[in-house]
Amino acid sequence: MTTKDIVLDHVSIRFGSYTAVDNAHLTINGGEFFSFLGPSGCGKTTMLRCVSGFSEPTEGRVLIGGKDMKGVGPNKRPTALIFQNLALFPLMSVAENIAFPLEVRGVGKKDRRKKADELLDMIALPGVGDKKVHELSGGQRQRVAIARALAVEPDILLLDEPLSALDLKLRHHMRTELRTIQQRVGLTFIYITHDQGEALTMSDRIAVMNAGVIEQIGDPEAIYNRPKTAFVASFVGETNAIEGKVTAQTGELVVLDTPLGPLKGTAAGGRKYKPGDNCYIFIRPEQLELRDNPAGENAFTTQAVKAEFEGNARLLFLGANGVDLRLTRINTGERPADLAGTAVHVGFDPSKAFVLPHSALAGA
Numbered sequence: 030m031t032t033k034d035i036v037l038d039h040v041s042i043r044f045g046s047y048t049a050v051d052n053a054h055l056t057i058n059g060g061e062f063f064s065f066l067g068p069s070g071c072g073k074t075t076m077l078r079c080v081s082g083f084s085e086p087t088e089g090r091v092l093i094g095g096k097d098m099k100g101v102g103p104n105k106r107p108t109a110l111i112f113q114n115l116a117l118f119p120l121m122s123v124a125e126n127i128a129f130p131l132e133v134r135g136v137g138k139k140d141r142r143k144k145a146d147e148l149l150d151m152i153a154l155p156g157v158g159d160k161k162v163h164e165l166s167g168g169q170r171q172r173v174a175i176a177r178a179l180a181v182e183p184d185i186l187l188l189d190e191p192l193s194a195l196d197l198k199l200r201h202h203m204r205t206e207l208r209t210i211q212q213r214v215g216l217t218f219i220y221i222t223h224d225q226g227e228a229l230t231m232s233d234r235i236a237v238m239n240a241g242v243i244e245q246i247g248d249p250e251a252i253y254n255r256p257k258t259a260f261v262a263s264f265v266g267e268t269n270a271i272e273g274k275v276t277a278q279t280g281e282l283v284v285l286d287t288p289l290g291p292l293k294g295t296a297a298g299g300r301k302y303k304p305g306d307n308c309y310i311f312i313r314p315e316q317l318e319l320r321d322n323p324a325g326e327n328a329f330t331t332q333a334v335k336a337e338f339e340g341n342a343r344l345l346f347l348g349a350n351g352v353d354l355r356l357t358r359i360n361t362g363e364r365p366a367d368l369a370g371t372a373v374h375v376g377f378d379p380s381k382a383f384v385l386p387h388s389a390l391a392g393a
């Protein structure tokens with residue numbers, strides 16, 4: 030256990046009869062970049078407020094560095110919080126902004142400036158201390174906000190959707206920046222986002238939340254390639270969900286009777302199914318393949334509805350027997366035949382598709 034470890038010990042947070050966080054039980058390791066990922070209203074901010082000390086759990090305990098935080102206010106916790114709205118002071122210089130929390134703590138002017146300059150080096154903005162905030166770009170301002178949060182030398186940085194006000198290109202750039210800063214300072218970062226791309230690219234581990242419940246905790250590869258619930262499979266990344274009933278299972282391979290005929294996939298998480306169980310088979314658009322004919326296992330014929338060009342990839346919208354599917358292909362630089370309006374044969378490898386019990390999908 031280090032001072033940077035956080036334990037959420039069976040934490041539930043209720044507002045009246047409404048449960049915003051339901052029995053969260055996990056350890057975030059010191060130095061980890063840990064994200065809570067989930068749709069709006071799933072309880073991410075409520076969870077973070079509990080770690081920062083702005084609210085207390087209704088049940089359970091929050092431990093930081095092994096110490097129970099009950100009754101310990103936000104100022105007394107080794108955490109610093111960064112919001113989407115940075116609230117930098119427009120009339121102060123960049124260095125004054127960064128050093129402001131130190132001024133509040135009575136640190137002298139010279140030491141404040143020294144610390145601000147060190148932090149500017151750390152966020153790769155050396156020499157801008159005397160500029161005004163409005164002279165910086167959005168991404169630079171974001172880094173200054175991080176430097177200001179780091180000025181008080183917290184063990185844990187809590188980030189609540191800090192990139193959502195930035196434009197797309199800058200957001201992508203800042204993902205790399207944030208990860209680099211986190212690795213440089215070696216602090217625990219707890220990051221909250223509804224953007225799965227952000228969570229996948231930056232995090233060591235991700236907790237996927239749905240309606241107050243943590244549905245899965247894992248590294249980005251596990252979350253994307255081995256989702257444990259229908260919600261995680263449908264929330265993280267694009268996927269095709271095909272409903273069906275189990276007819277047989279041999280080892281990991283499960284056969285489902287679906288509107289597209291019998292389809293075979295892999296039982297996610299080593300689950301065992303009985304004939305008649307209602308399930309989904311999930312297959313990513315990039316794992317669906319165009320075939321020359323409908324013969325063979327896991328192959329069927331669909332109607333191509335339309336094609337979209339996305340630059341790096343081509344997206345094909347398919348439909349058959351009331352099932353809508355999406356298939357993506359990498360753009361090879363050559364224009365393929367226009368398939369819209371034609372019958373196309375499609376198939377997939379059973380090891381690339383996973384079968385999960387029927388339950389709520391994201392956005393459903």
Ligand SMILES: Nc1ncnc2c1ncn2[C@@H]1O[C@H](COP(=O)(O)OP(=O)(O)OP(=O)(O)O)[C@@H](O)[C@H]1O
Nearest residue numbers: 044047049067068069070071072073074075076223
């Ligand atoms: N002080 C409060 N009183 C009553 N209900 C609250 C309070 N704070 C949050 N909630 C409710 O708890 C649920 C979770 O809210 P929370 O802000 O944690 O969600 P979130 O996942 O962070 O969403 P967003 O991404 O939109 O901020 C919501 O339904 C919200 O309305």
